[in-house]
Amino acid sequence: MEQQRRSKAPEVIPAVLLAIATVTIAWCAYQSACWGSIQLFRGMEAMGKAREANKVLVNYVFLTVLLASTLSLGGMAGRLQARRARIFLLAVATVIFLTAMALLATYPVAK
Numbered sequence: 001m002e003q004q005r006r007s008k009a010p011e012v013i014p015a016v017l018l019a020i021a022t023v024t025i026a027w028c029a030y031q032s033a034c035w036g037s038i039q040l041f042r043g044m045e046a047m048g049k050a051r052e053a054n055k056v057l058v059n060y061v062f063l064t065v066l067l068a069s070t071l072s073l074g075g076m077a078g079r080l081q082a083r084r085a086r087i088f089l090l091a092v093a094t095v096i097f098l099t100a101m102a103l104l105a106t107y108p109v110a111k
Contacts, residue, residue, distance in 0.1 A: 014074040014090060021070040021097060024104065028067065031109065032060040059107055066100040069093075 073093035080086045 014078045014093075017090070017093060017097060018071055018074045021067045021074070024100070025064055025067045025071070028060045028064040028104070031107070032057055032064065056108060059103070063100055063103055063107070066096055066103075070097045070100065 070093045073089045073096070077086045077089035077093065080089065
């Protein structure tokens with residue numbers, strides 16, 4: 001019984017990580033679209049504000065790439081048979097994910 005619980009635990013971790021990363025990717029895509037619209041309207045007002053909005057847009061796209069990497073690594077880890085390789089990929093995915101979350105906390109939210 002204990003062995004079955006332990007064998008299912010590594011399957012839950014990638015699933016939770018992938019679910020959180022998927023929701024965060026959706027949020028970043030939404031923010032990217034919002035900042036793209038803001039960039040368009042601010043571009044008509046002043047070039048300085050348009051550049052600022054463009055920078056934020058690029059930041060959200062970069063964050064989306066980081067989170068997609070997390071999804072890829074988590075998906076690959078779920079397919080591997082070697083426990084050490086699976087744990088390594090999950091650790092790398094977790095570090096990338098935590099870095100992305102730290103970056104996300106510093107980004108402005110479109111209104």
